[in-house]
Amino acid sequence: MAIDWDADVLGAVMSVFGEGDRSVPASLPTYTPRGGTPFPLPDAVYDEQYTRVIQEGEGSEVSTTGPVIGVREAVFTAAGQPQPRQGDKVFVPSKPQLYLIQDVQPDSHGHILLILIEARS
Template identity: 40%
Template sequence: MSIDWNVVVIGPLIGIFGESVTYTPRGGAAFQITGVFDDAYLKEVMFEDATSSVTTVSAVLGVQLSQFAAMPAQNDSLAVASVGATYLVREVRTDSRGGAKLLLSKVGP
């Protein structure tokens, strides 16, 4: 028996920790989604020599892909009401369970 991660895990997680976000695909109409927003997501980047690294901090939105008619894409925009800010999607990182992390760049207050 296979686990439906979208229903059993991702959906309840978004339901508990999610907040309302206005999502606008590049060249498309805005719509409401619910996502888990974090303004201080840490990412470590290792250099090729593997002896040094750089840590960056950026905003990220965890989303349930079933909320989208088309996959989220780079340069889509979104507004997070709780922080009163607008972001561009810099990178989309999907998982194999029906979720994705949208790495964001802040463009407005």
């Protein structure tokens, strides 16, 4: 029996930990594809202090800490939007801060981690 990761796992967990309140649309993060129309990201999980460890070769590692937001692939599909891409923008109202997507990291189970950097005004 196959697991429907989005319905059985991601949707339930991310609705508990996600940003904003669905009944208050302005509280939800907003995704803006390059050249596209902004749309809300319900259940997106924001983390301001996500730590990544990057292998530099020959056994050396570098760690960085910065903002990320976890999103469900199904949200993009349901909105009729393309999958996230580097250079698109995300606004997180709880900060409030506009970010650029630096990297897109799908996990092959319907979750996508977006590595963010602050957008310059």
